[in-house]
Amino acid sequence: MSKNLTTRSEDYSKWYNELVVKADLAENSGVRGCMVIKPYGYAIWEKMQAELDRMFKETGHQNAYFPLFVPKSMFEAEEKNAEGFAKECAVVTHYRLKNDESRPGKLMVDPEAKLEEELIVRPTSEAIIWSTYKGWVQSYRDLPLLINQWANVVRWEMRTRLFLRTAEFLWQEGHTAHATKAEALEESEKMMNVYADFAQNFMAIPVVRGFKTESERFAGADETYCIEALMQDGKALQAGTSHFLGQNFAQAFDVKFANAEGKQEHVWGTSWGVSTRLMGALIMTHSDDQGLVLPPNLAPIQVVIVPIYKTDEQLAQISEAASVLTAKLRKLRITVKFDDRTTQKPGFKFAEWELKGVPVRIAVGPKDLENGTFEVARRDTLSKETVSADGIENYINDLLEQIQNDLFAKALNYRDTHITQVNNFEEFKEVLNGKGGFVSAHWDGTAETEEKIKDLTKATIRCIPLDAVEEAGTCVFTGNPSSKRVLFAKAY
Amino acid sequence: MSKNLTTRSEDYSKWYNELVVKADLAENSGVRGCMVIKPYGYAIWEKMQAELDRMFKETGHQNAYFPLFVPKSMFEAEEKNAEGFAKECAVVTHYRLKNDESRPGKLMVDPEAKLEEELIVRPTSEAIIWSTYKGWVQSYRDLPLLINQWANVVRWEMRTRLFLRTAEFLWQEGHTAHATKAEALEESEKMMNVYADFAQNFMAIPVVRGFKTESERFAGADETYCIEALMQDGKALQAGTSHFLGQNFAQAFDVKFANAEGKQEHVWGTSWGVSTRLMGALIMTHSDDQGLVLPPNLAPIQVVIVPIYKTDEQLAQISEAASVLTAKLRKLRITVKFDDRTTQKPGFKFAEWELKGVPVRIAVGPKDLENGTFEVARRDTLSKETVSADGIENYINDLLEQIQNDLFAKALNYRDTHITQVNNFEEFKEVLNGKGGFVSAHWDGTAETEEKIKDLTKATIRCIPLDAVEEAGTCVFTGNPSSKRVLFAKAY
Numbered sequence: 001m002s003k004n005l006t007t008r009s010e011d012y013s014k015w016y017n018e019l020v021v022k023a024d025l026a027e028n029s030g031v032r033g034c035m036v037i038k039p040y041g042y043a044i045w046e047k048m049q050a051e052l053d054r055m056f057k058e059t060g061h062q063n064a065y066f067p068l069f070v071p072k073s074m075f076e077a078e079e080k081n082a083e084g085f086a087k088e089c090a091v092v093t094h095y096r097l098k099n100d101e102s103r104p105g106k107l108m109v110d111p112e113a114k115l116e117e118e119l120i121v122r123p124t125s126e127a128i129i130w131s132t133y134k135g136w137v138q139s140y141r142d143l144p145l146l147i148n149q150w151a152n153v154v155r156w157e158m159r160t161r162l163f164l165r166t167a168e169f170l171w172q173e174g175h176t177a178h179a180t181k182a183e184a185l186e187e188s189e190k191m192m193n194v195y196a197d198f199a200q201n202f203m204a205i206p207v208v209r210g211f212k213t214e215s216e217r218f219a220g221a222d223e224t225y226c227i228e229a230l231m232q233d234g235k236a237l238q239a240g241t242s243h244f245l246g247q248n249f250a251q252a253f254d255v256k257f258a259n260a261e262g263k264q265e266h267v268w269g270t271s272w273g274v275s276t277r278l279m280g281a282l283i284m285t286h287s288d289d290q291g292l293v294l295p296p297n298l299a300p301i302q303v304v305i306v307p308i309y310k311t312d313e314q315l316a317q318i319s320e321a322a323s324v325l326t327a328k329l330r331k332l333r334i335t336v337k338f339d340d341r342t343t344q345k346p347g348f349k350f351a352e353w354e355l356k357g358v359p360v361r362i363a364v365g366p367k368d369l370e371n372g373t374f375e376v377a378r379r380d381t382l383s384k385e386t387v388s389a390d391g392i393e394n395y396i397n398d399l400l401e402q403i404q405n406d407l408f409a410k411a412l413n414y415r416d417t418h419i420t421q422v423n424n425f426e427e428f429k430e431v432l433n434g435k436g437g438f439v440s441a442h443w444d445g446t447a448e449t450e451e452k453i454k455d456l457t458k459a460t461i462r463c464i465p466l467d468a469v470e471e472a473g474t475c476v477f478t479g480n481p482s483s484k485r486v487l488f489a490k491a492y
Numbered sequence: 493m494s495k496n497l498t499t500r501s502e503d504y505s506k507w508y509n510e511l512v513v514k515a516d517l518a519e520n521s522g523v524r525g526c527m528v529i530k531p532y533g534y535a536i537w538e539k540m541q542a543e544l545d546r547m548f549k550e551t552g553h554q555n556a557y558f559p560l561f562v563p564k565s566m567f568e569a570e571e572k573n574a575e576g577f578a579k580e581c582a583v584v585t586h587y588r589l590k591n592d593e594s595r596p597g598k599l600m601v602d603p604e605a606k607l608e609e610e611l612i613v614r615p616t617s618e619a620i621i622w623s624t625y626k627g628w629v630q631s632y633r634d635l636p637l638l639i640n641q642w643a644n645v646v647r648w649e650m651r652t653r654l655f656l657r658t659a660e661f662l663w664q665e666g667h668t669a670h671a672t673k674a675e676a677l678e679e680s681e682k683m684m685n686v687y688a689d690f691a692q693n694f695m696a697i698p699v700v701r702g703f704k705t706e707s708e709r710f711a712g713a714d715e716t717y718c719i720e721a722l723m724q725d726g727k728a729l730q731a732g733t734s735h736f737l738g739q740n741f742a743q744a745f746d747v748k749f750a751n752a753e754g755k756q757e758h759v760w761g762t763s764w765g766v767s768t769r770l771m772g773a774l775i776m777t778h779s780d781d782q783g784l785v786l787p788p789n790l791a792p793i794q795v796v797i798v799p800i801y802k803t804d805e806q807l808a809q810i811s812e813a814a815s816v817l818t819a820k821l822r823k824l825r826i827t828v829k830f831d832d833r834t835t836q837k838p839g840f841k842f843a844e845w846e847l848k849g850v851p852v853r854i855a856v857g858p859k860d861l862e863n864g865t866f867e868v869a870r871r872d873t874l875s876k877e878t879v880s881a882d883g884i885e886n887y888i889n890d891l892l893e894q895i896q897n898d899l900f901a902k903a904l905n906y907r908d909t910h911i912t913q914v915n916n917f918e919e920f921k922e923v924l925n926g927k928g929g930f931v932s933a934h935w936d937g938t939a940e941t942e943e944k945i946k947d948l949t950k951a952t953i954r955c956i957p958l959d960a961v962e963e964a965g966t967c968v969f970t971g972n973p974s975s976k977r978v979l980f981a982k983a984y
Contacts, residue, residue: 030566030623031611034559039639042556064534067526068613068644068660069582072589074522076599086589086599090561092613093585093601095648097564097578107568107578109585109610118601119523121560121584121613131522141835147531152560152644156587168560343633 005355007289012233016284020162023292023356025279033160033167040356041279043300045170048278049150051202051297052172055194061146061174068152069119070128078252081126084219088156090121090167121154126220126271129175130249137177137267139258144187145177163280164237164492171275177250177267179257184268185223188244191272192225195240203278204295204408205229205285206415207239208438208487210463215447218271222246228462228487230415231284234436236462236489239281242272280492285411286380292357293380295407296400302335303396304358306349308365315340318364321389325362325374328393334400354379359403360396380407421485428476428488432459438489442482444475453477459488497847499781504725508776512654515784515848517771525652525659532848533771535792537662540770541642543694543789544664547686553638553666560644561611562620570744573618576711580648582613582659613646618712618763621667622741629669629759631750636679637669655772656729656984663767669742669759671749676760677715680736683764684717687732695770696787696900697721697777698907699731700930700979702955707939710763714738720954720979722907723776726928728954728981731773734764772984777903778872784849785872787899788892794827795888796850798841800857807832810856813881817854817866820885826892846871851895852888872899913977920968920980924951930981934974936967945969951980 005022006014020026025041028034037045053063069092076082096113100106122128133145154168174191178184192209199205207227217224221243229239250256250266259265286293296302305325307318322338329336337358339349346363353361363375374392377384380403387395418437422428431439443449443461453476454460468484475482497514498506513519517533529537545555561584568574588605592598614620625637646660666683670676684701691697699719709716713735721731742748742758751757778785788794797817799810814830821828829850831841838855845853855867866884869876872895879887910929914920923931935941935953946952960976967974 027624027627029559029620031559031561031563031620034561036559036624037557039554039556043554045557046555062531062535063538064531065529065537065662067521067523067528068646069523069526071523072599075589076597079597082589082599089587089589090584090611091586091589091601092582094583095581097567097574097581097583097612105568105571107564107574109583119582120589128521128523132519132528135519154560170557 005289005291008232015289016280017162019283019287019291025283025292026162028162031167033157035162035166035168037170037276040300044282044294044298045276045279047298047300048203049172052198052274053150055198056148056172056174059146059190059194061148061176063149064147065149065151066125066128066132068122070122070125072118072120074127074131075120077127077131078220078249080248081124081220085123085155089123090154090156092119092121122151123153123155124271124273125149125151125153125173126175126245126249127253130253130255130269133175133177133267134253134255137255137257140179140260143177143179143257143267144183145175146187147176148172148174161280163276163283166276169276171273173271173273176270177255178269179259179265179267181246181268184246184270185244188223188225188242188270188272191270192227192240192242195242195272195274196227198274199227199229199239199278199281200408202295202297203282203285204297204404204411205239205281206408206412208463208465210465210468210487212241212463213447213450213461213486215450216461218243220245220248221271222248226463228438228489229281229285230418230437230489231281231492232414233284234418234490236438236487236491237277237281237284238462238491239278240272240274243270245269245271286407287357290382291355293407294357294359296359296404299357299359300335301337301353301356301358302400303329303337303360303362304349304353305336305338305362305364306346306353307338307340308346308363314366317366317369321364321369325389325392329396332393332397334393334396360399362396378403380410419487422476423473425476428453428459429457432457432488432490436490438462438487440485440487441476442473442484443486444478444480444482446478449475449477453488457488458490460491462487462489462491497781497783500724507781508772509654511775511779511783517775517784518654520654523659525649527654527658527660529662529768532792536774536786536790537768537771539790539792540695541664544690544766545642547690548640548664548666551638551682551686553640553668555641556639557641557643558617558620558624560614562614562617564610564612566619566623567612569619569623570712570741572740573616573712577615577647581615582646582648584611584613614643615645615647616763616765617641617643617645617665618667618737618741619745622745622747622761625667625669625759626745626747629747629749632671632752635669635671635749635759636675637667638679639668640664640666653772655768655775658768661768663765665763665765668762669747670761671751671757671759673738673760676738676762677736680715680717680734680762680764683762684719684732684734687734687764687766688719690766691719691721691731691770691773692900694787694789695774695777696789696896696903697731697773698900698904700955700957702957702960702979704733704955705939705942705953705978707942708953710735712737712740713763714740718955720930720981721773721777722910722929722981723773723984724906725776726910726982728930728979728983729769729773729776730954730983731770732764732766735762737761737763778899779849782874783847785899786849786851788851788896791849791851792827793829793845793848793850794892795821795829795852795854796841796845797828797830797854797856798838798845799830799832800838800855806858809858809861813856813861817881817884821888824885824889826885826888846874851892854888870895872902911979914968915965917968921949924949924980924982928982930954930979932977932979933968934965934976935978936970936972936974938970941967941969945980949980950982952983954979954981954983
């Protein structure tokens with residue numbers, strides 16, 4: 001297997017695009033901006049889904065399903081949200097095709113089947129969900145509503161990239177309704193923490209938790225919490241957001257409840273989501289010039305066994321040993337593949353499984369059988385060891401845990417060495433255009449300054465970190481007073 | 493809780509519509525023909541999904557994801573399929589809204605954001621998937637492709653009913669590609685059998701396996717296998733279909749492979765799907781005038797424990813006993829809910845859990861604590877028994893299995909006593925308009941006769957059963973010769 005993968009230092013962006021396709025994760029489809037998620041990529045997404053779904057349920061949420069379409073009048077109801085998404089939404093205007101008389105065998109939109117009211121393909125579901133919640137909430141006893149939806153959404157992006165920015169993407173969106181502001185705020189913070197826990201402990205991706213500035217907030221939210229990750233090229237990637245919606249949607253859709261004293265109040269809301277964009281974060285956090293590197297938690301195949309042989313007899317003996325080993329590993333719930341294809345050489349197989357990021361490769365030849373050993377290679381470090389067959393299943397089990405931890409430690413170290421405090425605008429630009437990463441700087445708190453810095457450097461405020469310490473300083477751009485540092489970066 | 497459920501004998505259709513809403517399964521949304529699947533209904537669908545997904549993977553299939561939209565030219569490529577779905581498809585024509593200058597705060601479709609080519613919201617995904625498969629198949633070594641997708645699809649139905657016929661619905665669609673006709677035929681039959689196994693052994697719904705006639709076939713298929721269930725009102729419901737597509741889509745999308753001799757051939761295809769329609773089948777097969785009856789396999793809550801008490805001290809003692817019992821049941825992977833709401837009386841709770849179809853209800857009061865017993869009630873038979881606390885977890889475990897089996901046996905008995913052989917058209921009409929169910933009759937094999945019978949009686953040929961025996965006879969309508977009986981019924 002010839003990989004021909006562009007290296008990261010040659011062209012990071014090209015490396016990413018090639019890797020997604022060559023590792024069989026996804027490809028562009030015949031529909032502008034929409035991707036096909038291939039089985040290997042989808043298997044990784046399924047692992048993310050399963051773990052997130054477990055975490056949501058553990059925190060008291062239930063799944064439900066709401067319509068794909070939002071009637072235009074419903075879409076308009078919350079003005080800021082509508083304005084925020086109006087420029088990029090797919091609109092259904094007709095519900096039928098008919099034969100095109102002028103072109104035999106072709107179809108055309110039937111002008112007589114025009115919808116009375118246009119339908120927006122959901123870019124997000126606050127509008128349709130809050131219009132439904134109106135019927136579900138009468139009294140404080142009906143609250144909280146803690147609901148999640150797994151769905152596809154559409155945002156008509158002009159420039160798209162596989163997983164990172166696609167016209168259609170898959171995501172989950174939580175939508176909760178509460179009796180009090182405090183409870184809704186607690187929920188939005190809780191879900192940001194669920195996301196951070198998931199990113200760090202399951203995906204091995206370190207994240208910074210923080211707030212968005214007003215101009216970077218979700219349209220229709222009063223506060224947006226986020227988790228921000230850092231890619232190997234020094235650019236940040238927003239990996240998840242959790243919004244405190246205040247009473248904005250409750251007011252727009254007239255969702256009220258009678259409190260314990262019988263008084264009518266508007267409900268408080270939150271929404272929160274992560275998407276197939278996380279696949280992009282996963283790829284760009286861990287992978288290298290040889291291809292994908294997958295944390296064991298997310299690997300569809302955790303261990304691949306490759307036989308090294310010359311004769312059919314040798315293959316038969318190796319197959320027997322492999323089958324014993326496979327059984328032992330499966331008992332420990334490790335996913336194993338024995339690659340016994342006779343059409344490919346071991347070198348080709350090694351390169352293919354490297355490209356696909358299988359965490360552990362076990363090679364076994366006649367010599368190994370004689371010595372009672374296996375050759376065990378780690379994908380992340382590309383290092384090899386000879387391991388005794390006796391008790392190897394526990395060795396592999398520990399190794400997978402080790403790899404998971406090492407990947408996180410490595411990414412954390414990269415991230416931590418790429419948060420740089422700067423105190424003037426020269427330093428700001430130097431770091432941003434040099435080593436990149438997060439630039440920790442004082443900011444005067446105005447949207448105007450934020451905008452100017454963005455225009456001059458392409459850097460945006462990724463977040464006001466939750467753990468930012470109070471510290472007197474002056475804005476890196478205007479010199480006006482500031483009380484805490486925020487994180488700037490170029491971003492995906 | 494006042495149920496006020498219309499009875500089945502009063503108005504079967506009304507009973508169904510009310511039950512779906514009152515049992516919190518689904519409701520109509522503000523979008524014409526689209527439903528909201530509520531958490532309780534969605535939890536049942538999740539159980540179906542999990543089991544089907546397991547069965548698909550066990551038979552070698554992998555999940556993937558393809559775009560929601562199909563460009564018009566791609567949609568047109570397979571003519572019969574295009575024609576079959578053209579009359580009911582949602583069409584995206586624009587990709588942006590803008591402010592409506594004449595109505596402040598309102599949005600309108602931006603005429604400048606018209607798509608060059610209209611996009612069809614997928615009514616089914618053969619077109620988009622086969623256009624993708626073209627890039628995935630070069631040689632016989634790339635075959636078979638065994639792929640499934642969990643997705644939403646849209647068919648602009650004019651008359652909709654919750655779960656049974658909705659504009660948007662959720663489903664899975666398998667799409668496979670094979671090197672030979674025999675292999676594709678085997679796959680389509682295999683998946684029909686997977687569906688039959690699932691319906692009968694997991695959902696406790698007996699089904700007839702068979703072929704569709706040419707006029708009832710999926711548009712674009714050479715053969716359609718189906719499973720047909722029978723509802724309590726004597727109407728049939730198509731519960732799943734599996735299509736042998738021949739080389740139709742491979743030809744339309746030019747999907748060829750080099751066989752072992754290096755010769756180019758078109759690929760053979762299948763597709764197969766089941767949808768949220770199965771929720772309708774589930775409800776109408778088992779439920780009664782008291783509400784939902786759920787087979788234990790599909791019940792989000794399998795056992796509910798209701799405390800009967802007067803004093804707080806009694807409640808405390810009962811809670812302790814309930815918590816011991818809950819722990820024992822959970823160890824056996826039984827899903828238990830302890831309904832300790834203080835705002836509702838036991839009678840209300842009994843009615844609510846009956847309406848929601850919880851298979852087993854355990855009531856416990858001070859007397860039970862004294863005697864070391866529990867009162868165990870079955871939802872399906874509405875019968876009660878007093879059971880010793882000692883070893884009750886095994887009793888409940890067995891009971892759940894018993895209920896699952898009994899529900900199937902009951903439905904099977906109903907189905908078997910509602911397949912009636914008739915030999916002339918008078919009998920045909922008499923049975924159809926009397927006891928209903930499947931009418932087993934000879935048919936001359938022509939679409940013309942099929943159409944005439946449908947016009948006169950509203951009955952369609954549900955299927956040509958797989959196990960139909962060769963038997964000389966005469967068509968029940970025309971008197972022309974026929975060699976086997978087919979099943980007619982009115983249908984959902």
